[in-house]
Amino acid sequence: xxxxxxxxxxxxxxxxxxxxxxxxxxxxxxxxxxxxxxxxxxxxxxxxxxxxxxxxxxxxxxxxxxxxxxxxxxxxxxxxxxxxxxxxxxxxxxxxxxxxxxxxxxxxxxxxxxxxxxxxxxxxxxxxxxxxxxxxxxxxxxxxxxxxxxxxxxxxxxxxxxxxxxxxxxxxxxxxxxxxxxxxxxxxxxxxxxxxxxxxxxxxxxxxxxxxxxxxxxxxxxxxxxxxxxxxxxxxxxxxxxxxxxxxxxxxxxxxxxxxxxxxxxxxxxxxxxxxxxxxxxxxxxxxxxxxxxxxxxxxxxxxxxxxxxxxxxxxxxxxxxxxxxxxxxxxxxxxxxxxxxxxxxxxxxxxxxxxxxxxxxxxxxxxxxxxxxxxxxxxxxxxxxxxxxxxxxxxxxxxxxxxxxxxxxxxxxxxxxxxxxxxxxxxxxxxxxxxxxxxxxxxxxxxxxxxxxxxxxxxxxxxxxxxxxxxxxxxxxxxxxxxxxxxxxxxxxxxxxxxxxxxxxxxxxxxxxxxxxxxxxxxxxxxxxxxxxxxxxxxxxxxxxxxxxxxxxxxxxxxxxxxxxxxxxxxxxxxxxxxxxxxxxxxxxxxxxxxxx
Amino acid sequence: xxxxxxxxxxxxxxxxxxxxxxxxxxxxxxxxxxxxxxxxxxxxxxxxxxxxxxxxxxxxxxxxxxxxxxxxxxxxxxxxxxxxxxxxxxxxxxxxxxxxxxxxxxxxxxxxxxxxxxxxxxxxxxxxxxxxxxxxxxxxxxxxxxxxxxxxxxxxxxxxxxxxxxxxxxxxxxxxxxxxxxxxxxxxxxxxxxxxxxxxxxxxxxxxxxxxxxxxxxxxxxxxxxxxxxxxxxxxx
Numbered sequence: 001x002x003x004x005x006x007x008x009x010x011x012x013x014x015x016x017x018x019x020x021x022x023x024x025x026x027x028x029x030x031x032x033x034x035x036x037x038x039x040x041x042x043x044x045x046x047x048x049x050x051x052x053x054x055x056x057x058x059x060x061x062x063x064x065x066x067x068x069x070x071x072x073x074x075x076x077x078x079x080x081x082x083x084x085x086x087x088x089x090x091x092x093x094x095x096x097x098x099x100x101x102x103x104x105x106x107x108x109x110x111x112x113x114x115x116x117x118x119x120x121x122x123x124x125x126x127x128x129x130x131x132x133x134x135x136x137x138x139x140x141x142x143x144x145x146x147x148x149x150x151x152x153x154x155x156x157x158x159x160x161x162x163x164x165x166x167x168x169x170x171x172x173x174x175x176x177x178x179x180x181x182x183x184x185x186x187x188x189x190x191x192x193x194x195x196x197x198x199x200x201x202x203x204x205x206x207x208x209x210x211x212x213x214x215x216x217x218x219x220x221x222x223x224x225x226x227x228x229x230x231x232x233x234x235x236x237x238x239x240x241x242x243x244x245x246x247x248x249x250x251x252x253x254x255x256x257x258x259x260x261x262x263x264x265x266x267x268x269x270x271x272x273x274x275x276x277x278x279x280x281x282x283x284x285x286x287x288x289x290x291x292x293x294x295x296x297x298x299x300x301x302x303x304x305x306x307x308x309x310x311x312x313x314x315x316x317x318x319x320x321x322x323x324x325x326x327x328x329x330x331x332x333x334x335x336x337x338x339x340x341x342x343x344x345x346x347x348x349x350x351x352x353x354x355x356x357x358x359x360x361x362x363x364x365x366x367x368x369x370x371x372x373x374x375x376x377x378x379x380x381x382x383x384x385x386x387x388x389x390x391x392x393x394x395x396x397x398x399x400x401x402x403x404x405x406x407x408x409x410x411x412x413x414x415x416x417x418x419x420x421x422x423x424x425x426x427x428x429x430x431x432x433x434x435x436x437x438x439x440x441x442x443x444x445x446x447x448x449x450x451x452x453x454x455x456x457x458x459x460x461x462x463x464x465x466x467x468x469x470x471x472x473x474x475x476x477x478x479x480x481x482x483x484x485x486x487x488x489x490x491x492x493x494x495x496x497x498x499x500x501x502x503x504x505x506x507x508x509x510x511x512x513x514x515x516x517x518x519x520x521x522x523x524x525x526x527x528x529x530x531x532x533x534x535x536x537x538x539x540x541x542x543x544x545x546x547x548x549x550x551x552x553x554x555x556x557x558x559x560x561x562x563x564x565x566x567x568x569x570x571x572x573x574x575x576x577x578x579x580x581x582x583x584x585x586x587x588x589x590x591x592x593x594x595x596x597x598x
Numbered sequence: 599x600x601x602x603x604x605x606x607x608x609x610x611x612x613x614x615x616x617x618x619x620x621x622x623x624x625x626x627x628x629x630x631x632x633x634x635x636x637x638x639x640x641x642x643x644x645x646x647x648x649x650x651x652x653x654x655x656x657x658x659x660x661x662x663x664x665x666x667x668x669x670x671x672x673x674x675x676x677x678x679x680x681x682x683x684x685x686x687x688x689x690x691x692x693x694x695x696x697x698x699x700x701x702x703x704x705x706x707x708x709x710x711x712x713x714x715x716x717x718x719x720x721x722x723x724x725x726x727x728x729x730x731x732x733x734x735x736x737x738x739x740x741x742x743x744x745x746x747x748x749x750x751x752x753x754x755x756x757x758x759x760x761x762x763x764x765x766x767x768x769x770x771x772x773x774x775x776x777x778x779x780x781x782x783x784x785x786x787x788x789x790x791x792x793x794x795x796x797x798x799x800x801x802x803x804x805x806x807x808x809x810x811x812x813x814x815x816x817x818x819x820x821x822x823x824x825x826x827x828x829x830x831x832x833x834x835x
Contacts, residue, residue, distance in 0.1 A: 042653075043705070045748055046661040060729075103729040106719030106783070108737065108744045115731030140744075146660055147744060154718035189698055218656040251631070254658045335658060338677060339634075460645040504649035506614040509699040512648035 003444045006184075007194045010432060011037045013421050014182050014198040016169040016225060019047035020145070020410030021389025021417075022204030023152035024098075025368075028418025030159035034425070037196055039167045039185055041220055041514075044153045048206055048218040049410065052145025053331060054259030055120060055137030056102075056407035058095035062116040063135045066127060068092045069588060071136065073129045075405060076591045078288050079398025080541035080558065082238065082566070084582035085590060087366035087394040091405075091412045098411040099138050107151040109140050110328075120328070121262040124288040124402045124598070133286055137404045142257050142331040148407060167194075168514055169224060171443045172201070172232040172385075175436045180370075180385035183228070184443040188514060191507030193443060197435060199428055200384050200421040203229065203362060203370075204414065207390040208525040209242075212355035213464075213471040216248050216255040225391040227521025229362045230528065231442060234372060234382065235568040235577065237393040238360035239525070240533035240543050243401055244476045246292040248354025250312035252339040256332055256351060258403040261285045263328050265317045267296065268348065269304040275313075280598035287598035290400040290542045293353035297476045300352075307350065314348035353476050358525075359401055359542065360532075361393035363568065368392070368417025369424075373568065378579035386421060388413040395566065398581075399541020450516055456501030459516045466493045466519075466526055474533055478545045483534040490523075490530045497523045528569040535576050538563040555595040564593075604628045604639065605686035608650065612699050619697070621688075628680055636678040636687075637664055651700040659814060662749030665692055666701050672751040672812040692754040694763065707763045708750045708770070715767060715775040715793070720786035736782040743777035743822060745815050746770060752809035752819055758802040765798035769809035769819030772800065776822035779829065791830055800826060 013029050015022045018040035029036040040047065059066040072092040076083055103109055103117060110118035119135040127134035140147035156163075169183040173195065182198040208223025209215040226236055246267070247256040261267070267285055269275045279295040280287035287295075296313050305311050317325060322345045325333055329344075336344045363379070365371050368386045371379035389410045396409055473486030497519055504512040539548040539557030548557035565578040583590050604626055611619035624643055633639050637657055644650050653663040657676045664675040667690040669683060695703040721730075753759045753768035767775065775794060778784045794800040800823070809819040 042655055042661070042663060043709070043748070046655050046663050048656065048661075050661050050747075051656050051658065100727075100729050104719075104721075104725040106778075106781070108740045108781070109729070111732050111734045111737045113734060115733050117729050143660075143745065146747070150744070151719075157713055158716075158718040218661065220655045252634075331660075338659065458645075459648070502648055506612050506649065506699075508612055508614045509651050509702050511644075511651045 003193055003440065003447060006440050007192070008197050008435070009037070009194055011035050011196060011198045012425060013200040013202065014039065014196040015202045015204060016183060017047070017204035017206060017389070017391070018044035018163065019204060019206050019389065020049035020149060020152060020407060021414035022202070023149070023156055024411055024414025025202050025204060025388060025418040026161045027152065027155050027159055028415055029421060030156065030161040032422045034422065037162055037164055039164045039169050039183070039196065041166065041168050043165050044163065045150055047149060048221055049149045049407070050146045051218065051255060052148070052407055053142045053255060053257035054122060054262065055139035055144050055404045056099055056148065056411070057122070057125065057136050057402070057404040058099040058138055058408065059092070059136060060096055060099065060117060060119060060138065062112055062119050064127070066134050066136055068095065070127055070129060070134070071095065072585070073591055074124050074126055075396065075402055077130065077594070077596060078124045078400055078402040080400055080596055081560070081564065081593050082395070082398030082540060082581055084395045085585040086582050087396050089585040089588060090366040091396050091408060094412045095408050098408070098415060102148065102151060102411060105151050105155045107140065108147050109138060120259055121286060122403045123258050123261065123286045123292065124283070126283070133283065137259065137262060139259065141327070142259055142329045145407060168517065169228065170446065170517060172228045173435065173439045174232050175433060179383045179433055181433055181435055181439070184440055186517070188509050191510060193440070193447065195435065195439060197432055199425055199432055200386060202368070202417050202421065203387040203391050204389045205391045207358040208522065209355050209358065211467065211470045211522050211526045211529065213467040214248070214253050215355040216245055216253055217355070222518035222522050223391070223525035224518065224521045225387065226361060226528070227524040230524040230571040233572065234362060234370065235570045236360060236528045237363040238395060238532070238567050239528035239569055240536050240567060241359035241399050241541060242355060242529065243289055243357040243359060243542050244293040244353040245356035246289055246296055246353055247315050247351040248356070249335065249339045250350040250352045253354050254335055254339045255356070256315060256335065256349060258289070260315060260317060260329060260332055263317070263324060264320050265315055267292070268314045268316050269299045270306045270310065271304065275299050275304070283598035288400055289403060291598055293476050294544065296353055312350040312352045315351045316348040317344050318346065318348060357401055357406060358390055359393070359397040359399065361391050362387040364392045364394050366394055366416065367420040368413050369420055373577065373579060386417040388417040399543060446517065446520065450502055450513055451505060453501040456499040457496045459500045459502060459512065459519055462493065462496045462500055463519055463522065465496065466490070466522060469493060470526055470529065474530055478533060478543065480545060480547045483530070483545070486530045487534050490526050494523050494527060524571060527574060531574050532567045532569050532576065536563060536567060560593055601627050601629050604680070604683070606643070607686050607688045608701070609690040610700055611697055612649070630681065633680055635676050636668065636680055636683065637675040639680055640675055651702055653702055660747060662747035665749040665751045667691065667693060672755045674749060674751070674814045677814050692750055694754045694760040705750060708753055708768070711753070711763070711767045711771040712748065712774060715771050716786070716790070717774050717778070719778065719781065719784055721783055722785065730783050732782055739780040740777060742817055743773060743780060746773055746777070746817060747815060749814065751812045751814060755808040755812045757806060758804060762798055762802055766802035767794070767799050769803070769823070772803070772826065773817060773819040773822045776826050779826065791826070791833060794826060795830055
């Protein structure tokens with residue numbers, strides 16, 4: 001195929017990704033009357049936001065007193081103080097507004113007897129600065145993400161947003177001054193490449209959980225935005241922090257919401273013991289996710305796991321009234337029957353910690369502008385470039401995300417990035433900045449390589465190798481030697497990725513080509529993760545290493561003197577830099593550093 | 599549990615290379631532990647033959663990507679238990695929609711019908727500062743409706759939709775239409791009913807009920823269509 005005559009289409013803004021963040025940003029832009037293109041690899045309602053289950057957090061206080069400052073405290077503590085407190089304040093303050101807005105868009109939330117939005121308890125959500133569990137997770141049964149994604153898509157139908165469905169963005173286009181001018185993208189149906197030339201580009205491409213062999217993530221979660229950003233010289237922030245969700249279905253990896261424990265579910269080991277009482281005497285099964293995942297892994301490692309291989313624990317809701325399960329957790333019952341072969345009304349569900357969420361990502365400020373270090377300033381906005389949702393790092397999740405803060409992140413920062421684009425465009429000239437002569441070079445080189453090469457590495461085998469290395473060397477517990485070895489191994493995998501060939505050379509809906517192009521993105525995320533993890537010589541949140549143990553001097557192995565800082569990994573030379581954590585919120589007092597316990 | 603060999607006959611068509619569609623035979627070793635769902639086996643087949651094309655994403659029955667015709671019945675590959683499948687497993691694209699390639703159909707017509715029912719809340723009353731109130735009972739009316747994943751299993755199993763995909767809204771679109779009619783927060787019930795009061799848009803449904811039979815989420819579009827008809831009758835008297 002020749003890529004010499006590339007079509008160019010001009011828009012005010014282009015949004016890459018049509019999950020929660022992309023759709024929320026699109027509403028903002030479409031309703032402002034801007035000409036916006038939304039690109040998505042899948043039909044919008046198939047984006048992975050659809051799989052979120054338990055809820056979206058907001059201190060509405062519909063069932064008991066709550067306050068956004070308590071939400072903020074929980075989020076900072078959950079982040080193990082690595083989250084930026086200005087962004088966290090912004091998110092928690094905005095939460096009631098964006099959730100109510102979503103209800104106005106038509107979101108079918110469950111209701112309290114008074115007709116208000118139903119709220120349930122969730123891991124790490126506490127009242128009065130960590131005292132006792134509080135009902136903060138706003139839910140539509142256990143299908144909150146599905147209900148939310150459809151409501152956001154529907155609002156976009158109303159706003160007549162222009163979608164480019166089943167288009168895969170390939171590379172970010174920047175000019176010599178570093179301005180971002182849009183993306184190149186592949187139309188899957190025809191195999192044609194087009195340049196989307198825009199004054200503003202918002203990445204909302206979601207996570208990259210598919211770098212791990214065992215993941216709750218969809219096939220499409222390949223970190224496309226991170227790969228594109230890294231290739232265009234943007235560093236990636238805090239990529240060593242990955243959340244392992246405590247309750248993935250053993251074997252299948254499919255998610256079982258924390259809402260199950262919110263509704264009263266209990267984790268048990270082989271002897272039936274409620275083991276979380278030993279690890280988190282106060283919050284028990286509703287401790288933060290990193291804490292619960294480590295407790296489960298310890299139980300399994302010490303021989304108290306269940307089943308013939310003692311390799312899982314049990315999530316028990318058999319004590320709950322069947323009506324509660326049918327009403328509040330119907331989707332979970334379906335999933336358990338489908339993927340675990342167990343009806344949770346009658347028997348407990350076998351679960352294991354499973355890779356779930358990427359806390360790091362493309363560095364942004366709380367307005368959703370992408371920021372990079374320049375001279376002495378660690379965070380200078382890249383003109384024309386924005387990011388929101390899981391692909392971005394604002395950073396509100398720090399070293400560990402609280403359950404339901406992901407859906408909140410999509411709403412708050414999807415909206416904020418849209419608002420920032422509307423504002424920033426007012427300052428920009430009416431004309432688009434010209435495309436550089438080499439705008440399509442990187443994309444052309446990647447596509448021609450795939451067209452021309454035969455008899456190289458198999459894409460399937462190479463991706464499997466990548467996932468196995470990440471799983472074995474960068475899991476729930478991390479080990480100094482394993483990490484160092486992992487860095488070498490992932491760099492070897494990178495060599496293989498460079499030699500991948502596909503047999504299918506068709507132009508039409510070539511999924512082999514799409515998967516090979518996705519692998520280019522997965523490898524960037526995998527390198528960033530392994531190299532950042534190998535370098536961070538402390539334990540914090542989801543990153544726990546054997547050579548940074550829990551001691552009296554350094555509780556939980558956290559080392560604030562040396563490591564209270566964000567990692568920035570750059571693709572160029574795999575170099576690492578660091579920037580300070582923003583400990584100052586916008587209007588309230590800083591939440592002081594403290595040892596984390598639940 | 600031991601591996602078994604499963605035979606497949608899969609519809610293949612690539613307009614870039616093929617003059618006409620064909621059925622291709624495949625044989626694959628199935629591990630009963632790791633290859634529980636049809637999608638697991640399809641991914642395995644794709645590793646052997648990377649040209650085999652199908653949509654897939656969440657692999658847990660919530661995104662609606664991998665709908666296809668499996669041994670003559672529409673369903674999601676990711677929710678189809680391999681052990682229940684008769685060999686050879688015959689896979690075809692969803693019936694009634696144009697094939698783009700292999701198991702991938704052009705869903706334009708399906709989404710056009712979905713969009714035609716104004717699938718969004720219409721309420722022009724300025725919203726209150728807080729959420730609009732809705733009683734738990736009123737909210738319950740939306741159960742069995744809002745869970746639709748737009749996989750198109752139902753509409754593409756409906757003979758009325760096969761004959762009139764441009765004029766009959768189809769079971770998925772109508773289920774979603776009723777989702778908004780049934781929502782106490784929506785103020786456009788009367789316009790919605792007017793729009794559907796048409797010999798084709800609604801009344802091509804002849805209660806064949808294939809839609810109910812195939813819905814992977816256990817939803818009942820026929821029931822929703824019946825309720826729309828009932829409301830029209832009640833409105834007329």
